[in-house]
Amino acid sequence: MQHADSARPDTLPLVQVAAAELVWDLRCDVGESCVWDARRGCVWFCDIYAGRIHAMHVSSGERRTCMLPAPVGSMGLCASGALVVALRNSVVLFDPDSAHAVLRPLADVADLPPHLRLNDGKVGPDGAFWVGTCDERADKQADGWLLRIDPRGQVRRWRIDARTANGLAWSADGRTMFNSDSRGPWIDCWDFDAATGTPSNRRRIAAPDALQGRPDGAACDAIGNYWSAGVSAGCLNCFAPDGRLLRTLHLPVCAPTMPCFADDMLYVTSLRRALSAGALARYPASGGLLRLPAPGPGAPVSLFEDRP
Numbered sequence: 152m153q154h155a156d157s158a159r160p161d162t163l164p165l166v167q168v169a170a171a172e173l174v175w176d177l178r179c180d181v182g183e184s185c186v187w188d189a190r191r192g193c194v195w196f197c198d199i200y201a202g203r204i205h206a207m208h209v210s211s212g213e214r215r216t217c218m219l220p221a222p223v224g225s226m227g228l229c230a231s232g233a234l235v236v237a238l239r240n241s242v243v244l245f246d247p248d249s250a251h252a253v254l255r256p257l258a259d260v261a262d263l264p265p266h267l268r269l270n271d272g273k274v275g276p277d278g279a280f281w282v283g284t285c286d287e288r289a290d291k292q293a294d295g296w297l298l299r300i301d302p303r304g305q306v307r308r309w310r311i312d313a314r315t316a317n318g319l320a321w322s323a324d325g326r327t328m329f330n331s332d333s334r335g336p337w338i339d340c341w342d343f344d345a346a347t348g349t350p351s352n353r354r355r356i357a358a359p360d361a362l363q364g365r366p367d368g369a370a371c372d373a374i375g376n377y378w379s380a381g382v383s384a385g386c387l388n389c390f391a392p393d394g395r396l397l398r399t400l401h402l403p404v405c406a407p408t409m410p411c412f413a414d415d416m417l418y419v420t421s422l423r424r425a426l427s428a429g430a431l432a433r434y435p436a437s438g439g440l441l442r443l444p445a446p447g448p449g450a451p452v453s454l455f456e457d458r459p
Contacts, residue, residue: 169387169400171419171443175207175214178438182420183368184225184271185440187413187452194413195234196420196440197223204234204247207440209413217247219254225272227280229455235300237269237282242300244457258304267295271317271368271409276325277348278302278456283316283330291315291334299348302457309350311339318369318379323450327392329377331366338366338379338390356394363388363399368409368420371450380407380419385434387419389446402441405434412449416442 177198185196193208204217204226224237233246236254240263244255260269263284272282279302284295295313300306311330318331318338328343328350338357341350359366364381366388371377376397377390385405389398404421411418423431423438431437 165396166399167401169402169443171402171441173403173436173439174212174418174442175205175440176436177205177440178423179420180424180438181408181422182438182440183408183422184223185368185409185411185418185420186226186228186273187411187418187449188228189414189452190228190232194411194418194440195226195228196409196418197226199223200424204236204245205440206247209416215247217245217252219245222268224269224285225282227272227274227455228452229457230278231457233457235274235280235455235457237272237280239268242269242280242282242304256304258300258306260298260306263296264294269298270315271319273319273321274453274455275299275319275328275348276321276343276345276451276453278453279348280455281319283311283313283319285315293332293335295332297330301348302455307348318366318377320369320371320377321450321453322371322375322392323373327375329369329371331369331379333365333367333382336365338377338394340377340392356392357390357396359388363396367407370410370412372412372446373448373450378410378417380409382406382408382422387417398446400443402443403434404437404439404441405430406437407441412445415445415448417445417449418442 179198181199221238267284270285291314313332314334342352364384367380367382369379
């Protein structure tokens with residue numbers, strides 16, 4: 152399919168105003184974790200503290216909302232059709248098409264320090280669910296973790312010294328993993344072994360400044376670039392694999408939180424939490440779901456391998 156803007160990001164102007172439209176004026180407190188579900192033809196995303204999971208069918212515009220009993224930090228798609236969901240201190244499987252909306256426990260991480268909750272997460276090319284932690288204290292400390300939960304519910308952990316772990320994404324070939332700290336702020340990448348689910352050779356590739364904003368949720372495109380939501384600067388930043396800033400797209404929301412590629416479009420969640428009345432007056436779409444033409448295809452969406 153021909154994209155509306157098919158030029159490579161490094162051949163385009165460094166700073167642009169995105170031609171974005173508000174497609175769902177949900178006014179989420181903290182909209183997050185958008186993921187493209189090609190099988191259903193919809194984009195899933197959550198409102199973290201409201202404990203809601205939303206879905207919008209991109210062709211029909213049909214919308215649905217599922218209520219969960221705890222904050223929803225992030226989610227991913229399962230091979231079975233279910234969702235793998237990070238709650239505050241546990242990971243569950245949730246079938247959004249079931250009549251009774253039953254949650255099936257997968258992994259309990261209640262042994263984490265009580266000031267940490269599960270935050271940004273994504274299914275990796277190894278078929279496991281990866282999720283980072285967020286320090287909810289006002290005085291946030293760099294004591295965060297990155298967790299890998301496999302389909303048997305087994306948990307492996309890496310101490311990553313992040314205050315708010317964010318920005319998980321993998322290159323299209325599955326060989327590079329990215330993550331960020333929204334409060335660092337920094338963006339790191341790792342070599343990734345999809346056969347064993349093991350990251351290695353961590354290195355820092357970027358430390359975004361105030362113009363680029365604190366790095367929040369992210370997604371990779373098909374040619375290896377890393378698209379990061381600049382949550383404090385109202386923009387999306389496209390970084391090359393080596394951390395060079397290739398492009399900044401300014402959006403009609405105050406605080407974008409995460410992009411996802413969906414065929415020839417790019418969807419972006421956003422938040423309203425703690426925004427001033429002045430900011431909301433200037434950016435009334437804040438908390439909504441945005442859509443804009445994608446600059447190219449995204450990396451494949453991996454599935455959690457929950458089937459026997």
